[in-house]
């Protein structure tokens with residue numbers, strides 16, 4: 001019995017010291033922030049991050065180090081995941097939550113393909129379930145992982161004002177999913193009224209559907225017509241990439257997203 005107790009004590013002590021050392025290392029890394037080289041990669045890979053207001057920068061860098069600590073990057077189809085890829089994806093994901101206090105609690109891995117990848121999709125039609133293969137640039141699974149095409153991830157970051165960003169899109173789904181369902185209704189910011197959000201988004205979605213069905217020009221990516229959850233994801237892309245347009249032409253959507261993210265990208269200096 002004494003030997004057993006001793007064994008348990010040693011195990012507990014070993015675990016405690018391992019977990020303490022791990023926490024300490026994480027804290028040190030967080031305090032150190034990004035190295036100059038890492039900061040330069042982020043600025044180069046993700047031009048939009050340069051527009052983030054100065055008071056938010058330290059927190060943003062701490063989030064990037066947390067993200068890199070928490071998330072494993074897995075290269076697929078022979079892709080070797082580089083430092084640039086890790087930092088680019090982490091920075092784009094963290095830009096969304098740079099000031100909101102929300103975090104990707106359930107995410108543990110990001111899979112990266114060299115380019116667009118084939119994915120199996122299930123279609124439900126009553127009791128009949130059919131499967132088909134489809135080509136995708138990104139995918140977000142409930143409670144992780146996120147799957148990304150590196151070519152599209154890089155192109156999305158390189159063109160910060162075209163309204164398309166696959167990382168923003170897939171991580172918007174991750175944020176939406178934290179509420180328990182990926183349905184376009186995420187857990188809102190403290191004090192934000194869910195009834196008001198629902199009203200604004202239902203109306204904007206209906207308008208978007210009407211315009212897509214009638215082949216009119218749209219403010220948001222037509223793909224948003226696939227469902228309220230996709231409309232939320234494309235609205236997030238537009239909020240960050242074409243903020244002035246959204247603020248001017250869909251002010252209520254802009255106001256809701258601005259409150260949700262606690263950010264006002266229409267006021268950011270434009271990166272060059």
Ligand SMILES: [Zn+2]
Nearest residue numbers: 169173230233
């Ligand atoms: Zn989507």
